[in-house]
Amino acid sequence: MTDFSAPGWNDIPARHWQGGPLDCSTCEHRDLLPQQACEPGRACLQDAYARRIDRFFARHPALAARHLQHGYFEVRAIAARHADVFLLPALIDDPDETVRLQLALRLPQRQLQRLRGDPHREVRIRVAQRLAPEQLATMMHDADYQVRATVARRLPVALLPLLARDADAQVRQEVARRLDMPGLWPLAADPEPEVRRVVAQRLPAPLLGRFSRDTDLLVRWEAAGRADETVLGLYLDDPDSEVRARAAHRRGLLRRPGLASVPAPEELPHG
Incomplete structure (x- = not known):
């Protein structure tokens, strides 16, 4: 027996x-060995190391x-990466999630739907990344928040309000x-400032007065950088100096012809 235990x-x-x-x-x-078509320590089906x-x-x-039915899950998973895609549905119930992850990356849409309820979150995340948008509604109530967040990035816009209270x-x-x-x-009334900040970045400018008394500095700062003349005064009197400075910069842009649409600098306030 040749000793291949030394690092190579x-x-x-x-x-x-x-x-x-x-x-x-x-x-x-073993018939591949004399042809150097396999190399123990470098390219080997028997090795425990997935890279080999x-x-x-x-x-x-x-x-x-x-x-595809090998006893070692790494062999099955890597074989699934190389095998004909039409052979992969037989592995949908494979006991190892590493194998099913490969399926989630390769299966055609009709077969991919069978993995929407996979027990492993990483598999479901991959499914949500690939599934046709019109099929994603069935994953909106997944138990894992990262799956739902992935769904929210790709779901048809008409269905997004259903996730607004997630x-x-x-x-x-x-x-x-x-x-x-x-x-x-x-969502302007969302309890989390991180959500309100995104809303402040996107809400129509005349409606940004909604955030003038927001308890979060960054939310007010975002709004002050986009507000129009009708509500900007609310931010010029803000208790925080950095919000006032951003509002003053915004006022200067609004009063210079052709620059009203230029956003204020994006340097975040300190503290």
């Missing part, structure tokens, strides 16, 4: 995926289909970044 190719020591040293004499692809398995399949993608502020921020009036207006 600046990689970690080669070890069999079931533990112990590699033994090429027991490998079903990937190198093997990169050299021999036609062999991937033969290993329990998580990050989801509501994503909604606020995409909703237009009148659907955006209710």
Whole structure:
């Protein structure tokens, strides 16, 4: 038996995926060794190291289909990356999420829908990133906030108001970044300042007086940089000097012909 335990190719020591040293004499692809079509410690199907398995399949993608039911999850996952996409639905119920993640990246839309209720959040996030927007409504109430936030980035705008009262502020921020009036207006009263700040960046200028008494400095600062003459005076009297300075800069722009649409500098206030 050849000893492949020493480090090679600046990689970690080669070890069999079931533990112990590699033994090429027991490998079903040992006929590739004399041709240097596989290299223990560099490109090897038996290795526990995923990078070496990937190198093997990169050299021999036609062999991937033969290993979709392999006992080692890394082999199945990497084989799924290289195998014909029409073979992948058989792995939808694979016990390992690493394998199902690969499916979420490659399956066509009809099969991808079968992963919407996957038990692992990372799989569902990938599904939400790829699923056709018109199919995303079924994922709006996912238990994981990152899944819902991903849905909010891609959901048809007509359905976004359904997420405007989501329990998580990050989801509501994503909604606020995409909703237009009148659907955006209710989020001006959101309990979280991070959401109100996004609204202050997008609300029509004449409506920005809504934030003149906001308890959050950054919300008022954002509004002061976009307000029009009808409400700007509310910010010129703000108790915070940086909000007043931003409002004064905005007033200067509004009174210079052709510059009213130029945004105020984006340097955030201190404190």
